[in-house]
Amino acid sequence: MQTRAITISISHTATAIGAKISGSFQRMLAELGLGRLALAHDWADLERVLGTWLQEKSAKSVVLEVYDQVTNRLVTKFEVFVEYSALEGMPRFRHDIETSALAARKAAAAGLTGDLRFRVIVHNQDGATAMAGWGPGTARDASHLKRRAMGELASGPGISCSLEYSVT
Amino acid sequence: MKRQRHVAADPARNTAQTYDTIAELIVGALPRATAVADELARGRSFLTYLISTEATAEEPLVLRADDTLDCDIFTVHGMDALSAEGATSPPGGARSTDWTLCIPVPAGAPFDAADVTAASSHFVVKRAAKKASPARATVTGGLASLVDPNELRKAVR
Numbered sequence: 001m002q003t004r005a006i007t008i009s010i011s012h013t014a015t016a017i018g019a020k021i022s023g024s025f026q027r028m029l030a031e032l033g034l035g036r037l038a039l040a041h042d043w044a045d046l047e048r049v050l051g052t053w054l055q056e057k058s059a060k061s062v063v064l065e066v067y068d069q070v071t072n073r074l075v076t077k078f079e080v081f082v083e084y085s086a087l088e089g090m091p092r093f094r095h096d097i098e099t100s101a102l103a104a105r106k107a108a109a110a111g112l113t114g115d116l117r118f119r120v121i122v123h124n125q126d127g128a129t130a131m132a133g134w135g136p137g138t139a140r141d142a143s144h145l146k147r148r149a150m151g152e153l154a155s156g157p158g159i160s161c162s163l164e165y166s167v168t
Numbered sequence: 169m170k171r172q173r174h175v176a177a178d179p180a181r182n183t184a185q186t187y188d189t190i191a192e193l194i195v196g197a198l199p200r201a202t203a204v205a206d207e208l209a210r211g212r213s214f215l216t217y218l219i220s221t222e223a224t225a226e227e228p229l230v231l232r233a234d235d236t237l238d239c240d241i242f243t244v245h246g247m248d249a250l251s252a253e254g255a256t257s258p259p260g261g262a263r264s265t266d267w268t269l270c271i272p273v274p275a276g277a278p279f280d281a282a283d284v285t286a287a288s289s290h291f292v293v294k295r296a297a298k299k300a301s302p303a304r305a306t307v308t309g310g311l312a313s314l315v316d317p318n319e320l321r322k323a324v325r
Contacts, residue, residue: 006250012179012180016179016246018182019177019220023183023217026220030276030277030278039213039217039279040213095222097221156179
């Protein structure tokens with residue numbers, strides 16, 4: 001019987017989680033009828049920065065804002081909260097992209113109107129590595145929206161993340 | 169002869185690196201065809217979506233040229249990606265100048281069959297979209313590392 005040792009690092013989990021967040025956001029945008037806009041977006045860039053910020057445990061949450069371009073008002077918001085833990089136990093990578101699709105369908109069912117556009121925001125701890133193309137920003141006001149938890153979106157050794165969506 | 173290639177994706181590679189690996193594999197399989205990488209790039213947004221959502225773990229890309237090259241290209245994710253062997257360009261396309269890449273269009277994708285076929289004359293749509301199963305979770309690791317996922321999927325079907 002052959003055996004093989006595989007070393008798993010936080011870098012591996014950061015890569016996996018970054019890909020799942022990217023894929024989830026694209027899936028959600030497609031469910032909201034914004035597939036064309038999603039196709040034109042540079043998702044590789046999001047994965048690139050998340051690879052760094054998740055690995056150094058800087059990223060606190062990743063937000064997909066959907067807003068009305070005319071009024072600049074936030075219409076719905078999807079937020080992926082990141083939690084870090086020790087690398088221990090049986091290594092396992094898990095994801096549930098369909099959870100994100102379900103969240104998007106629920107948000108759409110609440111009624112989304114306007115000339116919709118989207119923006120991706122990453123909330124980091126202080127001291128996060130500066131990444132080209134990314135700078136400080138201000139999240140749109142979400143005080144008129146109600147938050148709904150959807151549970152775990154993806155996890156791997158050392159990192160797990162859960163999804164919330166917000167609608168009126 | 170039908171062949172298969174399994175390309176390690178996340179967490180071994182991010183989506184862009186996985187796309188690049190698949191593109192290199194296809195370009196290497198078609199040494200006489202021109203501008204293969206450029207044609208593939210027309211479908212980059214489709215392929216990266218399929219990779220990041222793991223759609224290509226179950227529904228492969230299919231590379232065909234003449235009657236001599238017919239290869240399913242799967243992506244492998246999770247723990248299986250960390251132990252996957254390097255995928256080489258499939259044989260059979262050494263003399264081919266024309267080729268097609270069949271691209272799956274799963275339900276819920278941000279593109280449709282018309283988008284795929286409009287992007288390049290080399291792209292075809294594999295088949296009608298399959299309805300997505302509700303709230304399906306994918307787990308890799310543990311016992312999964314002891315099972316060939318592709319054989320398991322065939323058995324389930």
